[in-house]
Amino acid sequence: LxxxxxxxxxxxxxxxxxxxxxxxxxxxxxxxxxxxxxxxxxxxxxxxxxxxxxxxxxxxxxxxxxxxxxxxxxxxxxxxxxxxxxxxxxxxxxxxxxxxxxxxxxxxxxxxxxxxxxxxxxxxxxxGILVQHLTKMKKLYYLKMKEVKRCCYKYLPPSMYPYIPDTGFYFSLKLPDNISSRELADVLKQKKILVNSLDNCFIPKFQEINLIRLSISKVTFSDIDYGIKKLGKTVLELQKNKDSIFKY
Missing domain, CATH: 3.40.640.10 (Type I PLP-dependent aspartate aminotransferase-like (Major domain))
Structure with a gap:
């Protein structure tokens, strides 16, 4: 800088x-x-x-x-x-x-x-409503991110690198090199799981960064478990397909 x-x-x-x-x-x-x-x-x-x-x-x-x-x-x-x-x-x-x-x-x-x-x-x-509301929100988003961490470490393959803060709305995942973020986002959309490919969030010089973003602001705890489990399974399926094509 x-x-x-x-x-x-x-x-x-x-x-x-x-x-x-x-x-x-x-x-x-x-x-x-x-x-x-x-x-x-x-x-x-x-x-x-x-x-x-x-x-x-x-x-x-x-x-x-x-x-x-x-x-x-x-x-x-x-x-x-x-x-x-x-x-x-x-x-x-x-x-x-x-x-x-x-x-x-x-x-x-x-x-x-x-x-x-x-x-x-x-x-x-x-x-004093704002203070009470913020206290409630802080606890809620902390618990949601805690659940995100649990699910990521349980369901995601070692080839994925998660960045999960202690709270906030967003967390991001680094994908395996052979899977593009846009490709994964398109496949997950068909399964009714919405993630954001981050290639449109960077200037052209950095668009090769292979990341997806997920938001926890409007999802339940069961949604988090379901979504991350499906995400991990989808990544493994894509990797398996690509490995098969490469072998042939």
Whole structure:
């Protein structure tokens, strides 16, 4: 990253520091602090999208913003994922030199955030509902990811490498070299299991990365067991077919 900042005319760097979509990864505090330092050193604004940060189980895990609150970090947080998707309300913390322009362009964009949406958020805060809801969500997604880990280690072949965070919406799987993510996604779709091939999530230079993404946000515990079991079985079937073709 420092090499990119140093040798290119970079003005803005967009990043999800916690529970990255599509991979599910989170950075360590040490890495986040270094990114904050680089933004000052090379005069680059950091746009930090912390849309799932409220699910973080580690109370000592901080966003990049906390390491340089008076610097060039633009911190963005959404309420849509932690409450309900129809509530299109977010909050942003800006460097002082951007506030005037931001207000102007926001005014041009939507004139004003709908009062009803703001009242819903205010009510959630004032009555303690949001804190209770987040406590429930944290436990639920932790248990779902725990079930994902159990199923992956039980059903997936050794040729697959899972990256499973402790919580969040997404986890990703590295596939065997001889099976493409798009191929697997097409076969699983016929079995009514939806996974996302990640080749369309990367710029062309990195599209050879052979990954799939799965979301646990709308599935039950039995769905997780069923889906991962079928996924592992499908991968083994595809590998067996390819090995047979290769032998002939």
């Amino acid at each position: 420092e090499d990119i900042f140093k040798n290119n005319d970079i003005k803005l760097f967009y990043i999800m520091s916690r529970f990255h979509n599509p991979l599910g990864h989170s950075y360590s505090n040490k890495t986040k602090q270094k990114i904050a330092e680089l933004s000052d050193k090379y005069d680059v604004y950091i746009l930090e999208d912390d849309f799932l940060g409220d699910l973080d189980l580690n109370s000592k895990s901080d966003p990049i913003f906390t390491f340089n609150p008076n610097g060039k970090i633009i911190y963005v947080k959404s309420f849509s994922k932690i409450l309900f998707p129809g509530l299109r309300v977010a909050t942003v913390i800006l460097p002082k030199d951007l506030i005037k322009d931001f207000r102007y362009y926001k005014f041009c964009r939507d004139f004003s955030t709908p009062s009803l949406s703001l009242e819903i958020i205010a009510n959630q805060f004032e009555n």
